[in-house]
Amino acid sequence: MSGLLIKNAFVIDPISGVKGEIMDIAICDGKIVEEAPRDAEIIDAKGHLTLPGGIDSHSHVCGTKVNFGRYMSPEDMRAGRTARKGVMHVTSGYSVPTTFGNSYRYSTMGYTTVLEGAMAPLEARHTHEEFTATPHQDMLANTLFDGNWSVMEAVREKDVKRAAAVVAWTLSAVKGFAIKLTNPGGTEAWGWGRDMSTIHDVVPNFEVTPAEIIGTMIRANELLNLPHSVHLHCNNLGVPGNYRTTLDTISLVPDLNKDRQSLYLTHVQFHSYGGTTWRDICSKSEDITRTINSTPHVVMDMGQIMFGRTTTMTADGPMEFKLYMLHHNKWSNHDVELETGSGIIPVYYSRKSLVNCVMWAIGLELALLTKNPWQCLLSTDSPNGAPFIKYPEIIGLLMSRRFRENERKMIDPRTEHFVPLFAIDRELEWYDIAVMTRAGQAKALGITRIGKGYLTPGAEADVAIYPIKPGEIDPSVEYQQVVAGFSRTLYTIKRGRVVARDGEVVVEGANSTIWSKSNVPAEYDMGSDPEFTRKFEQYYTVRMRNYPVQEVYLPRGKMIASEAFL
C-alpha cells in the first residue's frame, strides 16, 4: 500500500459540491480514500488552491497530423527545446511540442487527463503509439466519423441502428473513446476539392446532408450508451457569417441524456462570426450564448485564440486550404480514405489584425456570457487557437476585467466596434475556473464514472496543488499572480504519485488509455456483416484483419463498457 496525505488543502471540487474549504485529502493505492494508511507520506498544502487534476477535453497532441505538424516545422521545434535532465527526455517544439514536451508541460500545469481531439480510425495505431510516449496523462481519442462511407450510407438509408453498429465496431477496433464529427460531409466533399457551406448541402455521391449526419449520429451515440456525447466541429469553421450554421446546428439537437449533454460543440469561437467578409466580420457571441443559455443539453468549449505564433491543424481539410489561400504560408493536407481528411498550416495571430482581435474577443465573450460554467469549457483547441501553455493567461483574462482593459490598449483600436467584450463586467471566480478546466470536462466526457474530475473517496487520486491562496489574493487586480500560479503547480499528483513538483518533472510516468466499447447484439456486429466486410476489403487499402489496433498498443488500457440499446 502506498499512501499520501495532503493536509491543509484549499479544495474546490465542484462535482462533490466543495466550493472552497480547507481540508485533508487521503490517498491510498492511487485512489482517494477516507483515511490514509498510517505510513502515508504527508504533503502540507498550506492552504494552497487544490483541485482535481486538470482535464483537457479537446487538444491536438498525438497522431498523424500532429506529428506532421512537427515534421514540417523545424522552426517550431527550435522555438522550444529542453535538454535531457533527470527523468526528463529531450523536448522540442513551441506550438506542437514533442510527445514528452506536451506531457511535461501539461503536467507542470496540473493536467492529468487529455483528450486528443481527432483520430482518423485508419491511422489510430499511430495515435496510440504517441499516447504511450505521453506518459504523464491518461489519454482518450475522439474518433473521426465525419466522412465515414458506411456511416453516410446508413444515414442515407435512414438506418440509425446500422450507423450505431458501424460506430461500435470502429471504436472497438481502433480503441477510440468518442464520436468526432469534423465538418461532417465536408471532408468527403474535399475528396473532390469541394466543401459544405450549409448544413443542408448535399454531400456529392452520398446524397446525405451534414444535418442528417449530425442528427443520426446524435441518436446513434445514445443508442450505444457511450460515455461522451457526439463531439462536433461544425461546418463552415472560420467563415464570416458562420454563426448561422452554428445556430442551425444547435437547433437540431434533441435532449436525449439525463446525465450529460447530447452534443458537445468544440472551439465555438471559430464558429461565432457575423458579417459577410473579412472586412465586416464581427462577434456573434451574444447570439450563440443566448441559445446556449437556453439549451442546457448542449456543452461547448471556447476555442480561445491568443496572440502570437501557432500551428493550425484539423481534420477539416477544406478549411485549411481556405486558410492557406489567406496566409500563403506552407500548407499540408492529408485525406484519409473512406473516413476523413486533415490539414495543417502555421499562423500568426496578430494584435494588429482586426480580424484576429475580433476572434480573441469572441472566445472570452463566450465564457463570460455563458451563465452556467458547466456549459462552456476552457480550451484553445490547442494548438489551433494557441498552444495549451496559454491557458493560465486565459484564466487571468476571465478573472480580471482590468487585465482585459489593459489588453484593450494594445490591440487594434477598432476592435470595440465589432465586439461586446469591453461592455462585459463579469469576472469569473475560482469555482468557475475549477468547473471550466476539470469538473466540467469530466462530466461532459462522462468519465466521472471512472473516478475522474473529483476528489471524494473512490475517485482517482489525480490532484493539482497551485501556489495560489484564494483568500489572500484579489484575482481581478493581481491577475499576474493568477497566471503564474496556474502555470506551475506546487505538486501535480497522478494516480496517487507526485509526478511534477515546482515545475520539475520527477517521475517518468505511466499513463492509461481510456476507450469505449459498446456491446451490440450479434446481428449488429459489423465484423461479420457481409456487406460491410465486402466493401471494406474492396475499397480500403488495408486488410480488415490488419485494421484493428492490437492490445499491445494499450499497455494500460482502460475500457469503459456499455450495453447498446439496439
Place this chain on the structure above:
Amino acid sequence: MKFLLNTGRTIRQGSFVERKNSPSYQTAAATIFMNPVDMLEIMVEEGDHVRVRSDVGEVVMQVSPDVGLPRWRVFVSLGPYSNHIVSAETHGTGMPDFKVTPVSIEPTDDPVLPVGTLMGLCGGVPYED
C-alpha cells in the same frame, strides 16, 4: 569517352539485397547499361568489362546494352560499384549527386571485383559466409 552516370533502383538489385556476397548481386550491381551506339563506338559487346572513372575514383564493371538510354548516358543500379565513383559532396543538402556523375569509360580486361574485395580497397576486411 565521356558519359553522364545515372544510378537508381532495379528489381534485380532489389531481389538480391539479402545476398550481397553472391555472384547474382555482383552482376546486378556491377552492370553498366549503355546505348548500343555508344557500345559500338567504344568497341565493347554485352558482357565485356569496362573501366569507369570519375573525379573520385574508378571501378571495373560489365557492360549491357539498353536502347532506352539516350547516347552518352549510362545507368548503374545503386550499390557499392556505382558508389565507388560517386562523390560524397552534398552541397549542403545531405544528398550526394547520385544522378549526374561525369565519368569516362574505356574497355578493359581487368576483372570485376567481388563486393568484399571492393570493400577491402576501402579499408575493410572481406567476410566470407
Place this chain on the structure above:
Amino acid sequence: MKIEDVVCSFCGCLCDDLVVEVEGTRVISVENGCTLASEKFLGDHRLKTPIRRDGNSWTKISYDEAIAETAEILLDADRPLLYGWSGTFGEAQSVGVHLAEILGAVIDNTSTVCHGPSILAIQEVGHPGCTLGQVKNRADVVVYWGANPVDAHPRHMSRYTTYCDGFFRKDAFKDRKVIVVDVRDTESSILADEFVKVNPGGDYAVLSALRAIVRGKRGIIPPEVEGVSREQLFRVADICMSAKFGAVFFGVGLTMAPGKNKNIRNAIEFTEELSRHTKFTISPMRGHWNVYGSNEVFTWISGYPYAVDFARGIAFYNPGETTSVDILKRGECDACLVVASDPGAHFPKECAEHLARIPTVQIDPHVNVTTHLSRIQIPVAVAGIDAEGTAYRMDGVPIRTRKLFQGQYPDDFEVLEKIYAIVKEAKG
C-alpha cells in the same frame, strides 16, 4: 501452416495481403507478393551468429560479448553516429532515439540518401497528400515523376493506381490516365499514356513550365523545355487540369537529381497550383518498408524526421551538416552503429572508407556490404518474418507486421534494449 494477410516488409507499399506458408522456421511459399517479396520471404541466407573482426580475420562471438563490446564502443566514442533504422520496426527505432539521446549521439535514417530532400522541401512549403486509398478510389490522373514503380515498388500500380479498380473508378485501366516523367525509358514508362522524357537535371525547368501553364501563361513557354516539346507540356497540363482527382508520385529520380529539394518544392507548388483548379495530391514513393516509420518515430521523440544531433543535450537539426554522408565525409564520427540498412552499399566510397577506419558495429540479419567494413555484426530476427512491430506505409498508414514463427534470433528491440541498459547504467 498458411498465414493470411501477411505484411510485406520490403518496400514502402507495405502490402498486407500476402499468403505465406510456413513449415517450422522456414517459409515455403508466398502468394500475392511481387518478386521482391518472394525473395525476401523465401530467402534463407542469414548470418548465423555474431561475428567480430580480429585483425584481418573474423571470429564468431556470443551475443553477450557482442552486445557488451558494442556498448563499450559507443561509450568510448566522443561523436557516435547511429545510422539506418528504416529496415526495422518502430519499437526498435524508439529505443534507438533514446540511445542517441543518452549518448549525445547523432541519429540519422536512410531518408538522408532517399527522400531527405523531400523533407527539406516539405519544411519549406508543406505537403498536400493523402492515403493511397484516396488515389485508388478516386484518381483519374496519376503522374509518376522520377519514379519507376515497376522496379522499385512492383505492386504500386496494381494495388493503388493504374490497374486497381476503386469505388469511383470501376474500370481503372480505362478510367485513369497515367503520365510518367523520367530521364530514361523504364519498365514503367512503357505503361504510360503519356511519357515525358526530360533531359537529366531538367526537371526543375519542366515543372516551372507546367506551373506557368496552369497559371494561364502559355504564351511564355518556349518551343522546347529541357527536351520536352511545348505541345507535350500543354497536353500534360491539360490532362492535369481536367482531372477530377489527380495524384503525383515522385521518386528519387527527383530528389537525387540536380536541384534536389528545390525540385520537390517545385513539384509540391505545381500540385498546390493545380489544387486551385481541381483536386490534386502529391506523395513521395518511400523506399524502405519502414523508412517513413523512422521519420515518424524520430519526430515525435525529438521533433525532427532525420539527421538529429544530441551532442548539445538538446535535439539539433541541420541537414547538410548533421546528415550522415556529410559527417562521414568530414571524418567526424569516431564510432558508428548501423541498424537495419547498408551504408556500405549506398553511401559514396569516401563514407565507406571512414566506416572502415572507425569502430563500426552493424545490427542486421544478413551479410551485406557494410559487413566487410564493420568490427562487429550482430544478426537479428527479420521484422515481418520472425519479429513483429509497427511499420508506417509510404502514406503514413501504420500497420503492424506479423511474426510468422518463433525463430532462434533475438529481434532488434531486444538487442538494442540490452545495449541501452548498459549505456544507461554507465551514464547514470
